[in-house]
Amino acid sequence: MPESSEATITLVGDLHARPAGALAVAAGQFTSTVQVSVSGGGSGGGQADAKSVLAVMQLGASSGQQVTVRAVGPDADKAVETLVGILAGVSKAGD
Amino acid sequence: MAARVGIVLVSHSASLAEGTAELAGQVGGGTVTIATAGGTDDGRLGTSIDKVAAAIRLADGGAGVVILPDLGSSVLTVRTLLADDRDDLPGPLEVADAPFVEGAVAAVVTAAAGGSLQAVLDAAQEARNARKL
Numbered sequence: 001m002p003e004s005s006e007a008t009i010t011l012v013g014d015l016h017a018r019p020a021g022a023l024a025v026a027a028g029q030f031t032s033t034v035q036v037s038v039s040g041g042g043s044g045g046g047q048a049d050a051k052s053v054l055a056v057m058q059l060g061a062s063s064g065q066q067v068t069v070r071a072v073g074p075d076a077d078k079a080v081e082t083l084v085g086i087l088a089g090v091s092k093a094g095d
Numbered sequence: 096m097a098a099r100v101g102i103v104l105v106s107h108s109a110s111l112a113e114g115t116a117e118l119a120g121q122v123g124g125g126t127v128t129i130a131t132a133g134g135t136d137d138g139r140l141g142t143s144i145d146k147v148a149a150a151i152r153l154a155d156g157g158a159g160v161v162i163l164p165d166l167g168s169s170v171l172t173v174r175t176l177l178a179d180d181r182d183d184l185p186g187p188l189e190v191a192d193a194p195f196v197e198g199a200v201a202a203v204v205t206a207a208a209g210g211s212l213q214a215v216l217d218a219a220q221e222a223r224n225a226r227k228l
Contacts, residue, residue: 021122021204028208052218053122053204054197054225 015061024053032073101154109133123203130154155185159212191219
């Protein structure tokens with residue numbers, strides 16, 4: 001049974017192109033499959049492969065929404081920790 | 096850090112190629128070499144086989160290069176160059192059948208993550224399925 005991990009964070013800024021890129025670049029370094037899903041408030045919703053920058057951008061995740069990161073695989077814990085760290089760094093200013 | 100796959104953007108317009116490279120470079124975090132071949136040798140709209148060859152050499156970091164042409168004769172120029180099988184070009188080289196902006200962004204992000212030549216090519220080509228709305 002593969003390792004799995006999950007964590008949820010509330011965004012304080014919008015998930016624009018650059019943070020989406022940072023998220024996908026980081027996710028791509030892990031062996032685990034990683035999904036991000038969005039719920040609560042604002043526009044957008046659904047889930048995306050965290051390794052696909054275009055899919056992450058298409059989520060349209062915005063300030064105040066909850067983003068859940070789920071990983072399954074040998075480095076799932078580290079993947080979730082890293083990606084939640086990036087999401088926590090998304091600033092109000094955005095870009 | 097292992098060598099990254101390089102990216103070449105071929106456009107009829109130098110400013111379109113450079114702007115796309117700027118955007119993709121920012122989204123990808125700046126660790127991937129993106130070379131552009133935009134416009135003709137005398138600066139008009141069009142494509143230049145010599146510019147494409149120079150861009151491929153610039154983009155090569157030892158892990159291969161994915162080339163994204165924009166439209167029509169950009170594709171023809173790239174295919175003509177590769178069909179010549181020139182020994183002054185590094186390899187391996189792949190041409191992506193992909194939307195220009197989305198494909199460039201997806202390719203650069205995947206290359207930045209350390210993706211293989213095939214993974215970078217696939218990311219670019221899967222970009223045609225990405226919805227905006």
